[in-house]
Amino acid sequence: MKLTDYMTKDMIILDLKASSPHLALHQLIDVMESEGRITNKSDYYKALVNREAQSSTAIGFEVAIPxxxxxxxxxxxxxxxxxxxxxxxxxxxxxxxxxxxxxxxxEAAAGNEHLRILALLSRRLIDDSFRDGLKEAVTVDEIYAQLSTVEA
Incomplete structure (x- = not known):
C-alpha cells in the first residue's frame, strides 16, 4: 500500500496561502470536493475541527496532519x-x-484505513531528508514521486 493510492496529482497544492489552520482546511476541503471524494463540505469540516479541538494535529517538524x-x-x-x-x-x-x-x-473505514495512513506517514515524516525533499520540490510531479515512496 502506497500513500499515493489515496490521492491523485490534483490533490497536491504547491503554494497554500492561508493565515490560519481553519482557512487552510477550507482550501484543502475544496480540493477533496473537486475530486469527488466528499459529499458534504460542512460535515467534513466539522469532523476536522472536532479532531483539532482534542489536540493540535501540528506534530512538529513543520508538519500538520489534520x-x-x-x-x-x-x-x-x-x-x-x-x-x-x-x-x-x-x-x-x-x-x-x-x-x-x-x-x-x-466513518465505516475509520479504524483500519485511518490508522494505516497515519502509520505510513509517521514512519517517513521522522526522516529529515524526506521532509526537506518535499519542501524543496517545485513541481507536482516531484512531490508525487516523493510521496509514492511512502509505502508499507
Missing part, C-alpha cells in the same frame, strides 16, 4: 499542501507548519 472521520467522506483520501510561508497551527514544537497532510476517511 484528519477527520465522517460519512461525508466517500473514500479514504489524502490531500497534501506546501505552505512555504508557514501557518501558525499551535504546533507541539512552536514552529509554523509548512507541510500539511489532510486525511479523510469514511
Amino acid at each position: 484528519h477527520g472521520k465522517t460519512d461525508a467522506v466517500i473514500l479514504p483520501s489524502v490531500v497534501f499542501a506546501k505552505a512555504p510561508e508557514g501557518i501558525e497551527w499551535e504546533s507541539l514544537d512552536g514552529d509554523p507548519v509548512k507541510l500539511v497532510f489532510m486525511i479523510g476517511v469514511p
Whole structure:
C-alpha cells in the first residue's frame, strides 16, 4: 500500500496561502470536493475541527496532519499542501507548519484505513531528508514521486 493510492496529482497544492489552520482546511476541503471524494463540505469540516479541538494535529517538524472521520467522506483520501510561508497551527514544537497532510476517511473505514495512513506517514515524516525533499520540490510531479515512496 502506497500513500499515493489515496490521492491523485490534483490533490497536491504547491503554494497554500492561508493565515490560519481553519482557512487552510477550507482550501484543502475544496480540493477533496473537486475530486469527488466528499459529499458534504460542512460535515467534513466539522469532523476536522472536532479532531483539532482534542489536540493540535501540528506534530512538529513543520508538519500538520489534520484528519477527520465522517460519512461525508466517500473514500479514504489524502490531500497534501506546501505552505512555504508557514501557518501558525499551535504546533507541539512552536514552529509554523509548512507541510500539511489532510486525511479523510469514511466513518465505516475509520479504524483500519485511518490508522494505516497515519502509520505510513509517521514512519517517513521522522526522516529529515524526506521532509526537506518535499519542501524543496517545485513541481507536482516531484512531490508525487516523493510521496509514492511512502509505502508499507
